[in-house]
Amino acid sequence: MKKIVRLAVLGATALLLPINAALAAPSSQFDKPADEPTGIGNTVGLEYSQSNEFKKLFSSAVADGRKACDQYLKDHPGASDMCIVSDLDETLLDNREHFSSIQKFDWDKFVDWVNEAKAPSLKPTANLLEWARKKGFAIFFVTGRPEELRSATIKNLVKNGIAYDGLYLRPKDDKRSAIEIKTAYRKQIEDMGFKVVVNIGDQVSDLVGGYAVDCEKLPNKIYFIN
Numbered sequence: 001m002k003k004i005v006r007l008a009v010l011g012a013t014a015l016l017l018p019i020n021a022a023l024a025a026p027s028s029q030f031d032k033p034a035d036e037p038t039g040i041g042n043t044v045g046l047e048y049s050q051s052n053e054f055k056k057l058f059s060s061a062v063a064d065g066r067k068a069c070d071q072y073l074k075d076h077p078g079a080s081d082m083c084i085v086s087d088l089d090e091t092l093l094d095n096r097e098h099f100s101s102i103q104k105f106d107w108d109k110f111v112d113w114v115n116e117a118k119a120p121s122l123k124p125t126a127n128l129l130e131w132a133r134k135k136g137f138a139i140f141f142v143t144g145r146p147e148e149l150r151s152a153t154i155k156n157l158v159k160n161g162i163a164y165d166g167l168y169l170r171p172k173d174d175k176r177s178a179i180e181i182k183t184a185y186r187k188q189i190e191d192m193g194f195k196v197v198v199n200i201g202d203q204v205s206d207l208v209g210g211y212a213v214d215c216e217k218l219p220n221k222i223y224f225i226n
């Protein structure tokens with residue numbers, strides 16, 4: 001008898017949450033900052049990025065993002081308010097060439113690399129964004145790169161043929177955490193009238209803070225950003 005009651009309650013919950021139930025990664029999963037992981041760094045991260053596990057995790061997160069977009073279009077016929085928020089580094093832009101040339105992270109060297117504007121695109125993400133934009137989704141990049149790297153970043157995106165609708169960078173001298181800055185930008189985007197259907201990034205700090213229906217976490221063992 002008890003079992004039946006419990007099942008009935010579960011059934012009612014499922015009926016109340018038809019949209020979330022279809023999402024692989026509802027944003028509520030990312031409700032707190034991640035602890036700094038151990039065993040990450042250039043050598044291990046670069047090696048890991050060649051593994052089947054990495055490739056599988058990466059492509060399944062992207063595929064889940066696409067499913068979330070499809071689900072939103074199905075649930076909101078005729079909608080025109082939808083967008084994707086995407087991070088850039090190690091989400092769309094592939095900096096492995098740079099990381100393979102250094103021993104440990106050095107900000108000045110990273111800036112030199114960014115100014116070369118030659119990071120290739122990570123194809124699964126580039127394909128997701130291209131597909132979504134054709135479906136009517138606006139594409140907003142929210143990156144921890146500072147404002148002074150805007151022109152180099154745009155140059156890289158243009159070179160890679162990436163179409164997008166907005167680029168948000170860390171304001172000059174803004175010392176807030178990645179979570180605070182990125183969440184504030186997503187709020188700003190939603191305040192303009194958009195619905196962030198998918199928020200995708202390689203760091204948990206890209207995803208915590210709400211203002212998204214679905215969150216997709218990509219693998220990265222090269223570095224961690226809180």
Ligand SMILES: [Mg+2]
Pocket residue numbers: 087088089090091201202203
């Ligand atoms: Mg990133």
